[in-house]
Amino acid sequence: MSIKISQLSKNFNQFAALKNIQLSIDDGEFIAILGPSGCGKTTLLRLLAGFLSPTYGKIEIGENEVGTPERSLPPEKRNIGMVFQSFALWPHLSVKEHIRFPILHHRFIPAELKKNADERIQQVLQMVSLEKLSDRMPNELSGGQRQRVALARAIAPKPELLLMDEPLSNLDAELRMEMRKEIQKIHRLTKATIVYVTHDQGEALAMADRIVVMNNGQVEQVGTPAEIYTRPKTPFVAKFVGKANLIEGRWENDLFTPHLSPDIEWPDDGVADEMKYFGCFPVRPEQLYLTKDRNKNDSITGIITSIQYQGKEIHYVVDVSGQEWAVHSSVYDQFQIGEQVFIHIKHAVRKNNLVILK
Template identity: 50%
Template sequence: MNEARVMGVSKRFGEVVALHRIDLHIGKGEFVALLGPSGCGKTTLLRLLAGFESPSSGEIWLNQELVADQDRRMPPEQRRIGMVFQSFALWPHLTVYDNVAFPLRHQQHVPEEYKQNPRARVAQMLEMVGLGGMEKRYPSQLSGGQKQRVALARAIVFNPTLLLMDEPLSSLDAELRIQMRKEIQHIHRELGTSIVYVTHDQSEALAMADKIIVMRGGRIEQAGTPHEIYYEPQSPFVAKFVGRANFVKGSWADSSTFLLERKGQTSLPVRVSQDLTPFQREQVLPVRPDQIRLHPWHDGQDGVKGRVQHVQFQGRELLYSIQVGEEEWEVSTDIATRFAYGDQVAVELVV
């Protein structure tokens, strides 16, 4: 069935509570990203799924089998779980072939056809990750990106039920990270394995995951699709952590109408299509920089009057800081929308 359930799981280390009653469902073939700042509990949750730690309370189920609670813990090698670490964790004295073939010899529940013909299976996996013909090399003869591909091939060679990835790209340079994202997405499509991917990089989570779990202080702050997390944040923390956000002050007329105050003029109603109920009691509207449009200002112009404070060229976009009353808003526009420092602009919210 290839699914996993975390039910009411808490984890204590002495007096420190690392996880507070976590509930999580990972469906068949689902790509789930655990996203949050350092110390939020995401790696602890991954270690519990892997079997390296036992929960202080609650239960963990894999394929409708109880694998851990506070009284018992099934060891990692019996869970049919693959893991990819940030540090690659390759054996330096073993060749690429032996590193990748290792789980076929030592994991339980390895399909018989892979045991009978390990060379064919290893060759198939190395081709999938773009390392065909490198079986006889040692880790010291590989680049960082190649080492991570070997680690990935080793994690999937025995067809795991669940693939766990702990910040696997954080030690790679920016260009290689983007390339490896594509590799991981390709492997996910090819194998259909459920993936739990730990990261603190929100762009990585938004780009790759089917579902994002935003964690804070050992709790789940919000769970949803990348679109929901980005455009329908359920707390100021999520709005700020996942992409930039302006918290525009005003008042809510109702759940779909925000009244934007304009100095010396009547309030400007802004129609809101997303569910932003948690922000109504704060009397603010979270607005992404790309949800703001800028136009040349002239008297009688509809919209809010602002002044350009800063401009940053970013290749395909321009980042502006716009002074609106006592607030400063971040705005991103395409390269065709050009204003200079000190220009007066009309600001339009499109949410």
């Protein structure tokens, strides 16, 4: 089911939670709404679900206008499924009965599907790998299993639009990785349009077809995960997705000269025009490397101020003329706090739609 959001704004008294949102979502697309707490992403999801009415603008789902300031369809009149952050399971219903409930009561469910409810329940149990746990109660399940039940309940009536509000935030790191794969599998099997709200850039980059990055109630950038990560258009996107170092300097003829090192010139390796307007060169931590000796003319001097061992790599913070630069380095090249180092940049080379650092 396609979605069209036009000039959408939402005010709570004098506070503008959303400001002039423009967004189109294709049928069957997986969209991640990404941003920090308070940016408006959950408000946008609640507007899509019908829990809130727009202050200005409109929402169209499929061929129907479902939300305007004058008229907003309630959730039960929209063909949607919803997965909440808190799971929201009923303590008195088993796994199987959680799945049966929407099949019997969802407004838009086809008569044939309702007639063959038991067959549909088995299909959904297989999708979420809960066949052996169908008679268990919620208090007998782990956190990951409860989240699977919430997903199963949402997809059981075959909704055309699936809304997810930070569904993995209450799980531990290992379970979150496992559930990412489950959600991707569900998307492939159901072919439903998914709008997935998260503050976790890893989730958005791993699962979404496109990412909508939000900040202060506005859309900062919309693009594929690769576009958002490698070609951020604003300083906020560069810092929030990928934790890029924003090096200030001057752009001239597609060459960048950092203010703190006027003898250096970096070639344009795909920096967005919008970032050039801000006078910035976004450099991701893995795009930099450190040496103990000045073995190149384009090196920049810094002092190690923080070290975090991460197993496969080491995360350094380097003081460069009073600025803090993040550098992710190999575990085989180790440095000490207080040590002087020389920073070099690996330039991005685009080949067959891939970005290679050299």
